Amino acid sequence: MKNEIWLTVIGLGLASFAIRLSGYFLALRLPQSGAWTRGLEALPGCLIAALVALMMLKGGTIELLAGGTVLLVAARTRNLPISMLVGILIVAGLRQFA
Amino acid sequence: MRASSETISDLLLGARDILPMAFAAATYGTAFGLVATQSGFSFLQSFTMSAMVFGGSAQLVALDQLTAGAGVAAAVVAGAALNLRILLITASMRAALIQRPWWQIATGVHLATDASVALMQTAKQRGALASYWYLFGGGALLLLVWVFSTSVGAVLSRGIPDPARFGLDFAIVAVFIALLPGLWRGKRDLAPWLTASGIVAVFVLTIPDFAGWALLFGAVSGAVVAGVRHEE
Known part of the structure; x- marks a missing residue:
């Protein structure tokens, strides 16, 4: 088991570095205009939208409620720490009753 | 300096x-x-x-x-x-x-x-x-x-x-x-974001063990939608 853990740790570490490096080299080869640019510029938003969808699907009613509130607060205040705090407080509060 | x-x-x-x-x-x-x-x-x-x-x-x-x-x-x-x-x-x-x-x-x-x-x-x-x-x-x-x-x-x-x-x-x-x-950059993000999150949802609900691929595939599909569309 000990060796298996080390192999996984090192293997995943090297794989992660290769992934990070190849993203940059991939971007170097892509054309910097037209459809490719529009796609690349939309990529961060699409990625975070996908992440949030994944996290929300894994959560229950409490997480959905808190998530919706965080979205509203963030849209209104554009303040990351405040939005985060509101989310944590709602989840912590509602879980006391769950 | x-x-x-x-x-x-x-x-x-x-x-x-x-x-x-x-x-x-x-x-x-x-x-x-x-x-x-x-x-x-x-x-x-x-x-x-x-x-x-x-x-x-x-x-x-x-x-x-x-x-x-x-x-x-x-x-x-x-x-x-x-x-x-x-x-x-x-x-x-x-x-x-x-x-x-x-x-x-x-x-x-x-x-x-x-x-x-x-x-x-x-x-x-x-x-x-x-x-x-x-x-x-x-x-x-x-x-x-x-x-x-x-x-x-x-x-x-x-x-x-x-x-x-x-x-x-x-x-x-x-x-x-x-x-x-x-x-969010306005309405032009709607279709790409719906594509990205929709694909993740379909993945998760059908084959839940492939979350990593779902993220990649969803985000790239969203970006493709943004790339292919022309209106600003």
Whole structure:
């Protein structure tokens, strides 16, 4: 088991570095205009939208409620720490009753 | 000398702007260290994994596969699938990395995480492109916090109250949700975002074990929709 853990740790570490490096080299080869640019510029938003969808699907009613509130607060205040705090407080509060 | 003082102020600004994400990472990291020790990881193994992989969900999934007896190859592939999305992030860091010496590129890409998206977004709202040292300052602090909190979790391993009781497991979710309004560029983002999140939803509801691929496939499909459409 000990060796298996080390192999996984090192293997995943090297794989992660290769992934990070190849993203940059991939971007170097892509054309910097037209459809490719529009796609690349939309990529961060699409990625975070996908992440949030994944996290929300894994959560229950409490997480959905808190998530919706965080979205509203963030849209209104554009303040990351405040939005985060509101989310944590709602989840912590509602879980006391769950 | 002006260049170097600019470097330092960028470093500090990046470190400051990453603080909310660092807080979220600290709770996640402590939880990871705890689970890792309970699954038979030594301190050095958790420490090395956090320093090298630098991706909470990838580390957890690999650990989970390993303890489930799936073997090294399956654990590495599952973890790598979750970290594949970082490829999209280093791709969007192109402007900050280009024309840097190779060792700065190597360090810069290693420090890339989902939080780098938040940094680039924050810089954009200030009306500037995220510079190399800005991203470096934020990424380096996040890595330190990540490795440190993993170590704390690994050392204590018992006696830490369940973070879920205080809603702390939601911190990381809240960070990503709070990023959305800033990333929204108006109606033209609607179709790409619906595509991205819709594909993830279909994936998760049909083949839940492939979350990493779902993220990559969803995000890329959304970007393709944005690329193909012409209206502004």
